[in-house]
Amino acid sequence: MLTAAKNQIKVTILTTKYAVMREMLNKATFLSNVIFMILNNSTFLIQWFLLLSIKESIGGYDIHKILYLWGLASLSYGFAHFFFKGAFHIGELINEGKLDSYMVQPKNILISVSTSSCSPSAMGDIIYGFVLFFVNQPSVLNFFLYTLFGITGALIIVLNSLSFWFARTDSIADAGMNLMTTFATYPGTIFKGVTKIILYTVVPLGATAYIPIDVLTNFDWKYTLIILGFTILFVFLAFFIFYRGLKRYASSNLMSARI
Amino acid sequence: MKKYLYAFKFEVMTTLQYAFNFIGKMVSLFLMIFVFMNLWNFMYDDPSQAINGYTKFQMIWYVSISELIYFVTRGRQTCEEISKHIKSGNIAYTINKPYDYVVYTLFTLLGRSFVSSAFYTTFIMIIGSAFTGALPALTMVELLATVLVFALAVTISLLLVIAIGLFSFIFEDSSPMYWIYSKIWLICGTLFPIEFFPVWAQNILKFTPVYVITGPSRLIVNFTVEGFVETLIAQIIYLIFTVGLCELVYRKGMKKLNVNGG
Numbered sequence: 271m272l273t274a275a276k277n278q279i280k281v282t283i284l285t286t287k288y289a290v291m292r293e294m295l296n297k298a299t300f301l302s303n304v305i306f307m308i309l310n311n312s313t314f315l316i317q318w319f320l321l322l323s324i325k326e327s328i329g330g331y332d333i334h335k336i337l338y339l340w341g342l343a344s345l346s347y348g349f350a351h352f353f354f355k356g357a358f359h360i361g362e363l364i365n366e367g368k369l370d371s372y373m374v375q376p377k378n379i380l381i382s383v384s385t386s387s388c389s390p391s392a393m394g395d396i397i398y399g400f401v402l403f404f405v406n407q408p409s410v411l412n413f414f415l416y417t418l419f420g421i422t423g424a425l426i427i428v429l430n431s432l433s434f435w436f437a438r439t440d441s442i443a444d445a446g447m448n449l450m451t452t453f454a455t456y457p458g459t460i461f462k463g464v465t466k467i468i469l470y471t472v473v474p475l476g477a478t479a480y481i482p483i484d485v486l487t488n489f490d491w492k493y494t495l496i497i498l499g500f501t502i503l504f505v506f507l508a509f510f511i512f513y514r515g516l517k518r519y520a521s522s523n524l525m526s527a528r529i
Numbered sequence: 530m531k532k533y534l535y536a537f538k539f540e541v542m543t544t545l546q547y548a549f550n551f552i553g554k555m556v557s558l559f560l561m562i563f564v565f566m567n568l569w570n571f572m573y574d575d576p577s578q579a580i581n582g583y584t585k586f587q588m589i590w591y592v593s594i595s596e597l598i599y600f601v602t603r604g605r606q607t608c609e610e611i612s613k614h615i616k617s618g619n620i621a622y623t624i625n626k627p628y629d630y631v632v633y634t635l636f637t638l639l640g641r642s643f644v645s646s647a648f649y650t651t652f653i654m655i656i657g658s659a660f661t662g663a664l665p666a667l668t669m670v671e672l673l674a675t676v677l678v679f680a681l682a683v684t685i686s687l688l689l690v691i692a693i694g695l696f697s698f699i700f701e702d703s704s705p706m707y708w709i710y711s712k713i714w715l716i717c718g719t720l721f722p723i724e725f726f727p728v729w730a731q732n733i734l735k736f737t738p739v740y741v742i743t744g745p746s747r748l749i750v751n752f753t754v755e756g757f758v759e760t761l762i763a764q765i766i767y768l769i770f771t772v773g774l775c776e777l778v779y780r781k782g783m784k785k786l787n788v789n790g791g
Contacts, residue, residue, distance in 0.1 A: 299701050306705030313712035320725050321572070324580055329571055391705070448557045456564055460571045465563075 281377050289388040300390045307394025329459030337406040338483045343454040345399030346423030351392035354428045357384035370521050380512050419482035422501040426478050429508035454479045533636040540640025551648045558600050565592045566660050581724040586661050587750040593657045594746040595719040597649050601642050602686040608707040611694025631775040638687045671752045679745040681764040686742050688771035698782025718743040741767045
């Protein structure tokens with residue numbers, strides 16, 4: 271059991287490493303993608319400076335909480351798209367019957383597909399996420415928690431993206447991803463009633479953004495454990511549903527090579 | 530000119546065949562406006578209160594119309610399509626075609642935007658009225674003038690996206706340029722009218738394309754003849770400038786194009 275887990279981790283690291291190396295073949299493009307993504311994310315700070323010049327706090331969010339909100343959203347998104355970009359294309363692979371080349375490998379299919387490609391610009395998101403952390407009252411405990419919530423957030427984003435693919439329509443899947451990123455970058459307290467319930471249940475933003483920010487500003491180990499427990503449960507559920515769905519997968523007999 | 534009108538008509542018919550795809554986009558559009566409605570509900574203590582000259586009603590309609598232009602342009606996809614066309618070398622096939630690539634692309638995109646404008650405008654009018662309780666009060670003449678300015682805003686916006694896409698001749702991937710442009714457009718005009726910025730920034734923003742692209746949003750919430758004439762003149766200047774820019778980048782790029790046959 272332990273050897274199998276060790277082997278899986280080894281293969282995952284290698285797959286990720288080769289995906290990153292492939293993207294870094296053209297170093298100039300890789301670097302420009304990273305730098306422009308950092309600049310791109312930075313423009314949103316203007317929005318919050320404008321809003322906070324009108325009101326000192328928005329739904330209990332001052333500049334420190336806003337920096338955590340944006341930093342954490344950026345970090346989770348960055349981790350998700352840098353290490354698991356393949357997961358966002360899983361619907362295409364299934365619909366086009368291209369999953370065969372992953373199925374013949376003696377390793378976990380969902381992990382192999384997810385780590386098979388990497389988005390260079392997502393490195394810009396990761397760097398931006400950490401830069402916002404360091405300009406915003408850093409501490410050792412918060413650094414550990416911030417990185418941990420970045421990883422749990424990424425796992426939830428990646429696995430939640432799979433559910434949008436059940437719609438089998440690109441535009442619906444895009445809308446689903448937009449929903450997560452749009453709401454994750456605004457204070458949860460500005461939403462009321464049914465919207466709030468949806469954000470904490472159907473779209474698990476409570477676990478990826480809102481509760482982690484409360485923990486970062488006012489540490490509570492119970493909430494930390496709830497986030498960890500939710501992430502583990504979510505991972506198991508996603509794997510269970512994926513393998514159930516895989517039984518219905520039909521190959522298109524398409525000859526394809528993974529280079 | 531007739532061939533470009535055919536390209537326009539062909540794209541209108543193609544886009545109508547895939548009208549179902551608009552549903553997903555409408556969900557995204559709804560979400561953006563919904564988030565901003567919640568945000569501005571929080572910012573305004575009282576609906577009659579004005580922040581930087583805008584009441585809550587005006588603010589929600591301003592953001593709705595600006596988002597409409599942003600969605601109709603479909604900048605990211607358009608930029609990626611042109612960029613891919615250049616990187617793959619397929620653009621070489623346009624050399625022997627009896628049309629001007631820039632004008633042909635513009636008319637094709639206008640065809641797509643024409644259909645999406647009809648869908649999104651209807652949708653925006655419904656959700657805008659549901660959120661604010663009323664439509665902006667405009668006379669028929671004011672409405673027609675705003676539609677003219679809207680059409681020019683979309684055209685200029687498309688030309689700018691074409692120009693950025695064409696920069697793939699120089700940089701391998703022009704998408705990062707589009708990210709920056711789209712964020713400036715989003716923050717400095719779409720989500721906030723320029724009156725929200727410090728005076729020194731307003732003086733700069735007035736000379737940027739963002740100001741002419743968001744002209745219809747300003748007119749729909751506060752129509753004045755002076756505002757209309759000012760926007761129209763600025764749009765005509767920008768139209769000439771953007772066409773010139775696209776042609777320049779295209780011609781320079783085609784000279785250094787190197788395609789391997791196979």
